[in-house]
Amino acid sequence: MSVRDVYVLGGNRIPFVRSGGKYLKASNQDMLTAAIDGLVSRYGLAGERLGEVAAGAVLKHSRDFNLTRESVLGSHLSPTTPAYDVQQACGTGLEATILTANKIALGQIDSAIAGGSDTTSDAPLAVNDSLRRTLMKVNYAKTPQQRISALAKIRPGQLAPDQPSNGEPRTGLSMGEHQAITTKEWGITREAQDELTARSHQNLAAAYDRGFFDDLLTPYLGVSRDNNLRPDSTPEKLAKLKPVFGKGEGATMTAGNSTPLTDGASAVLLGSRDWADEHRITPLARFVDGETAGVDYVTGNEGLLMAPPYAIARLLQRNNLSLQDFDFYEIHEAFASTVLCHLAALESPEFCKEKLGLDAPLGSIDRDKLNVNGSSLAAGHPFAATGGRIVASTAKMLHEKGSGRALISICAAGGLGVVAILEACE
Amino acid sequence: MTDTYSNLVNTNPVGKKIATQLGLPRPTRLRRYEEGQDLLSGPAAVAGIGDAPVAGWATGIIKASGGDVVPASPEASYDKKLGAIVFDATAARTLDQLDELRATVGPAIKKLGSSARLVVIGTTPAELQDAEAAATQQALEGITRSIGKEMLRGSTANLLWVDQDAQGDSSVLAAPLRFLLSARSAYVSGQPVRVRAADVPDATDWRHPLAGRVAVITGAARGIGAEIAKVFARAGATLVLVDIPAAGDSLSKVANDLGATALQLDVTAEDAGARIAEAVARKGDKLHVMVHNAGITRDKLFVNTDENRWGSVLDVNLRSQFRINKTLLDPSVKGGLADGGRIIGVASISGIGGNRGQSNYAASKAGVIGMVRQLSQNLADREITVNAVAPGFIETEMTAKIPFATREVGRRLNSLLQGGSPVDVGEAIAFFAEPGSAGVTGQVLRVCGQSQLGA
Numbered sequence: 001m002s003v004r005d006v007y008v009l010g011g012n013r014i015p016f017v018r019s020g021g022k023y024l025k026a027s028n029q030d031m032l033t034a035a036i037d038g039l040v041s042r043y044g045l046a047g048e049r050l051g052e053v054a055a056g057a058v059l060k061h062s063r064d065f066n067l068t069r070e071s072v073l074g075s076h077l078s079p080t081t082p083a084y085d086v087q088q089a090c091g092t093g094l095e096a097t098i099l100t101a102n103k104i105a106l107g108q109i110d111s112a113i114a115g116g117s118d119t120t121s122d123a124p125l126a127v128n129d130s131l132r133r134t135l136m137k138v139n140y141a142k143t144p145q146q147r148i149s150a151l152a153k154i155r156p157g158q159l160a161p162d163q164p165s166n167g168e169p170r171t172g173l174s175m176g177e178h179q180a181i182t183t184k185e186w187g188i189t190r191e192a193q194d195e196l197t198a199r200s201h202q203n204l205a206a207a208y209d210r211g212f213f214d215d216l217l218t219p220y221l222g223v224s225r226d227n228n229l230r231p232d233s234t235p236e237k238l239a240k241l242k243p244v245f246g247k248g249e250g251a252t253m254t255a256g257n258s259t260p261l262t263d264g265a266s267a268v269l270l271g272s273r274d275w276a277d278e279h280r281i282t283p284l285a286r287f288v289d290g291e292t293a294g295v296d297y298v299t300g301n302e303g304l305l306m307a308p309p310y311a312i313a314r315l316l317q318r319n320n321l322s323l324q325d326f327d328f329y330e331i332h333e334a335f336a337s338t339v340l341c342h343l344a345a346l347e348s349p350e351f352c353k354e355k356l357g358l359d360a361p362l363g364s365i366d367r368d369k370l371n372v373n374g375s376s377l378a379a380g381h382p383f384a385a386t387g388g389r390i391v392a393s394t395a396k397m398l399h400e401k402g403s404g405r406a407l408i409s410i411c412a413a414g415g416l417g418v419v420a421i422l423e424a425c426e
Numbered sequence: 427m428t429d430t431y432s433n434l435v436n437t438n439p440v441g442k443k444i445a446t447q448l449g450l451p452r453p454t455r456l457r458r459y460e461e462g463q464d465l466l467s468g469p470a471a472v473a474g475i476g477d478a479p480v481a482g483w484a485t486g487i488i489k490a491s492g493g494d495v496v497p498a499s500p501e502a503s504y505d506k507k508l509g510a511i512v513f514d515a516t517a518a519r520t521l522d523q524l525d526e527l528r529a530t531v532g533p534a535i536k537k538l539g540s541s542a543r544l545v546v547i548g549t550t551p552a553e554l555q556d557a558e559a560a561a562t563q564q565a566l567e568g569i570t571r572s573i574g575k576e577m578l579r580g581s582t583a584n585l586l587w588v589d590q591d592a593q594g595d596s597s598v599l600a601a602p603l604r605f606l607l608s609a610r611s612a613y614v615s616g617q618p619v620r621v622r623a624a625d626v627p628d629a630t631d632w633r634h635p636l637a638g639r640v641a642v643i644t645g646a647a648r649g650i651g652a653e654i655a656k657v658f659a660r661a662g663a664t665l666v667l668v669d670i671p672a673a674g675d676s677l678s679k680v681a682n683d684l685g686a687t688a689l690q691l692d693v694t695a696e697d698a699g700a701r702i703a704e705a706v707a708r709k710g711d712k713l714h715v716m717v718h719n720a721g722i723t724r725d726k727l728f729v730n731t732d733e734n735r736w737g738s739v740l741d742v743n744l745r746s747q748f749r750i751n752k753t754l755l756d757p758s759v760k761g762g763l764a765d766g767g768r769i770i771g772v773a774s775i776s777g778i779g780g781n782r783g784q785s786n787y788a789a790s791k792a793g794v795i796g797m798v799r800q801l802s803q804n805l806a807d808r809e810i811t812v813n814a815v816a817p818g819f820i821e822t823e824m825t826a827k828i829p830f831a832t833r834e835v836g837r838r839l840n841s842l843l844q845g846g847s848p849v850d851v852g853e854a855i856a857f858f859a860e861p862g863s864a865g866v867t868g869q870v871l872r873v874c875g876q877s878q879l880g881a
Contacts, residue, residue: 038688040678040682041678041679041682041686041687042678042687046685047685076683211692211695213671214690214691215689215690217671217674218678218690219675220675221675222675279708280707280708280709281708
């Protein structure tokens with residue numbers, strides 16, 4: 001079986017909005033459908049059958065067992081377009097991109113949409129486990145007497161809902177608490193975090209101002225810009241915030257240099273060269289390769305969000321590239337300190353030798369090539385939607401530049417990291 | 427926007443009775459075009475002055491479009507309500523001959539059904555050397571406009587002035603005549619349209635004249651723009667719809683419903699033309715129709731307006747068109763305007779008659795008229811036609827915000843006693859866009875129900 005080139009042809013997302021706000025009434029399905037429909041209208045694909053649509057959400061209602069397929073059916077794509085759900089925590093969007101790109105490369109499909117959606121405004125609230133077990137007994141009761149006696153066992157304490165949390169099931173620690181440990185281990189300063197954060201806001205604001213998102217974003221429910229964006233953000237203003245993760249003197253992570261809970265959705269259009277030509281779409285970038293890593297954070301051997309450097313090392317080796325061979329680095333800003341920990345690790349001779357098994361460190365990168373149009377600290381981070389946001393924006397950046405290569409890196413819960421390489425088209 | 431008064435006096439029995447007894451106006455529900463609709467609601471009575479060189483062509487066009495034709499004369503008794511009268515006065519050269527029009531058309535008007543049509547065909551006065559001949563032809567305008575004001579039950583009267591070298595060619599007359607006869611011109615009355623000689627491709631399907639044509643419509647997210655898009659889609663066009671990024675949400679919905687492409691773009695951007703061409707190139711090699719519909723209002727009395735209000739209205743409504751046209755008219759641009767293409771603007775009766783508080787808007791809309799007249803001449807050798815519509819009072823979200831009394835005046839002060847629908851503007855623009863309208867250029871067609879404003 002031969003392998004063919006795969007291209008990122010375009011993207012669309014809705015503005016990301018802080019949870020509990022403008023998208024309070026929007027479900028994941030509403031948002032994903034809107035993201036897909038915006039992409040459909042941008043490329044005039046109404047009524048078309050695409051190879052497939054792969055997308056997902058991290059926080060999902062049980063009724064959303066077929067979220068992506070339902071979104072496709074509610075969109076203007078042909079109902080004969082197949083779809084499936086992907087779920088890999090914050091890596092969902094990028095993983096969906098890799099999956100569909102691989103199918104296109106193998107010739108199994110010619111076109112695809114990869115994406116994701118997340119909302120913590122419309123998050124599922126489940127009955128707690130104790131009540132659930134009682135209700136299951138009621139459900140399976142065969143006689144009315146059995147049913148009544150089962151129902152009689154319900155106690156007031158069981159009525160409290162089981163709220164979703166972004167805590168790690170195996171450690172009980174929240175992601176921020178995990179990252180606070182890693183931040184301390186790597187000695188990342190508050191100043192460096194605030195500086196990176198301010199830059200993210202300023203870069204994103206500048207990108208909006210120059211119309212960068214005009215063909216990457218479709219307004220939704222009256223919102224036309226990410227509302228977490230603070231164009232006037234400065235390190236000085238950020239320095240005034242109190243730490244929220246970590247304890248005591250050394251705590252450095254604030255609500256400013258951590259991403260807030262956000263609602264939103266994104267979608268990326270991928271295709272083969274032939275499919276792009278048939279549709280007269282100029283490809284934005286070539287999808288080169290992707291890699292996923294997992295780390296053992298449970299025993300404390302590695303930080304929860306430290307998988308990306310492992311994935312990057314393997315991806316570079318496979319593609320015979322050095323870390324400096326890139327024109328853009330898109331490193332997802334779960335927390336400002338995550339990005340800084342990754343960069344520190346890639347520069348560290350000890351880490352690269354002991355953890356990655358390399359003779360020499362991968363080295364440092366040109367910071368002027370990092371997240372040049374802003375990233376999650378400014379845009380917000382609706383978990384599964386972040387991958388699509390980054391892939392589409394990065395592909396457009398390469399198209400604008402007309403040459404070069406970009407590295408995308410996304411850390412995810414469960415000690416996961418998903419990374420990929422895009423390249424400008426000839 | 428609903429016209430409550432019209433509904434009351436037309437559908438409510440009590441309202442109907444009161445209106446009749448008090449002699450209040452009862453606006454007729456206009457016949458509007460629906461897919462597959464017959465050209466006419468009844469037979470067309472056709473006659474003319476002298477040897478009436480165009481009457482035969484007109485008869486052929488009506489019959490080819492599925493309409494019935496009966497001969498008109500002063501003595502004719504029509505056994506059915508007429509759908510239209512077509513009167514060929516192209517051969518009239520003396521004032522005496524106008525009496526033939528009076529004698530023939532008068533009795534026929536009495537036999538018109540509702541939403542019927544009078545189309546008078548004349549010879550372009552400017553082409554006639556003889557003063558009485560020119561006067562005779564110019565008189566047709568006064569006659570047609572007056573009849574328009576006398577018409578009842580939603581009927582209209584319009585005038586086609588056909589150049590002498592175009593009078594021997596049925597193909598150049600077909601699209602304009604069909605437009606004025608059909609329900610597509612529901613809100614056009616009292617208007618002269620000049621038809622010149624031109625190469626017109628054979629019409630294969632007059633109901634879908636834009637099949638295979640790529641069209642761009644700006645300001646298409648809502649209101650009149652969205653309605654233009656619907657008419658174009660019905661006529662078979664491949665569409666690229668443009669609106670500002672902030673309106674992208676509704677633009678996307680309009681586009682997806684019509685199977686069109688959405689382009690989020692501020693028309694005032696420096697690269698707007700290039701980005702339009704790029705989007706067009708995805709749909710075809712060349713653009714056939716460019717509709718400049720995007721427009722804004724920033725109303726303020728002239729003495730109180732400021733630089734920003736003044737500049738932004740001129741920039742969006744007019745200056746942007748020059749920039750975009752410049753790019754699209756460059757023959758080397760992929761996705762640029764094809765020779766034989768169409769540029770269509772949207773003027774306004776405010777641009778013709780002026781409007782209190784709208785000096786900036788009126789400037790931009792009068793400017794559109796000026797541009798149309800000159801650019802049409804500049805592009806004649808490339809067979810690109812340039813025209814504009816001038817909407818009158820159209821029922822939109824924008825006019826719904828006008829205070830009640832002002833709105834009622836605007837709405838009733840026309841021969842059809844009602845506001846127009848956005849679709850009426852769309853129909854007129856689609857008419858200019860047709861390949862068959864090659865003989866119509868440099869013109870501003872009012873879609874105003876023969877409004878007295880700016881007349």
